[in-house]
Amino acid sequence: MIDSLPADDAALALAYAHPLAEGRPYVRANMISSLDGSSTAAGRSGGLGGDGDRRVFAALRAAADVVLVGAATVRDEDYGTPAHPALAIVTRGSIPRTERLYPAGGAEPIVYSGNGGSVDLRSVLDDLYTRGHRRILAEGGPGVLGALLAAGLVDELCLTVAPVLVGGDGARIVRGPDLPLGHWQRGPVLGDDEGFLYTRWAR
Template identity: 35%
Template structure:
């Protein structure tokens, strides 16, 4: 029988130990897809106003920023970019360099990871802050069928527009494009449909899930939405608790 992970109080961990708990596997040719989500106890993926910010806590924000510091690229759907009003990734350059020196993530130059937006129709406003505040050029993962005018406008706005497929974006091709550019430590922040498509394709290596100590009811979506059911067994790597009741879990593919 596999031993369950010990429950750890977040306040007992220093920054280096916490980073070690979320370390990416050793460098290799294959990529590693980590998904990060927050939900309520009763499974709501969003809070008031249909955004995840209402579910956040200091502990969730601490891990959120650490995961970005560790990642090579932040993968997100265009709908989530609009709903959450995404900006360019703001990371700690000192910590990025230190994580890289440890071989567990980060970047040797301390530069932030790019935001990679998945949108088959290139439906991103060229003036959106996800482009205008980006220190590292935003990636637009789209198709050859996307309107040429949109693709040209995004390129002119400083985005790196990448055609992944003809009319639809295949999840396998999506990750191949990223790893082909050396972006192997992939952090997906949603939304539920993107998570569902990646999970359905058997590509999710890890889920970092924050459970907010809330019951909300309502009709909010789950963190994963797909047209077909799937069943991938996951193993708990660690369970962290914060004093306010927030629970932070890390699950890896069995």
């Protein structure tokens, strides 16, 4: 059964309250996909979204302690560092000190660099937990999400399905090694008048 996306922001926040886990962070991933499986339109995931998706995006961020994202997504989606939640960036190199990422007098991102190699994401999550970040929202990109999934570190996937066909060679929401075909448990499915589906899946 598909229920309607709550029109009231307080009800939406309640629907997307971020769970907690005992003794470790609870990792929730948020992605969007077209009907034909593309995670981007015109090179950006934001090109797929609508008003409802932007509301869900805001509710997920408001419920999280920290957003975890890869450097390529920071660049492609033109991320800035919000006052809340904290922003953690995974990179194989360095992060340019742009005004959006390092605003004068504002919060700065937490950067985890592999110095040319891959970053140990389990260690990243452990460090974020020691910093007091219990609720982690992973926003991609596909490589970071694939690595988190391969390591068994994702508790929940919030996937918006946009009612569009993109074609082309856009990336899927996950990139990386083959994953075990274990079934995920479907949670609530919401919809809106524009045809978007807002699904949740638990490991």
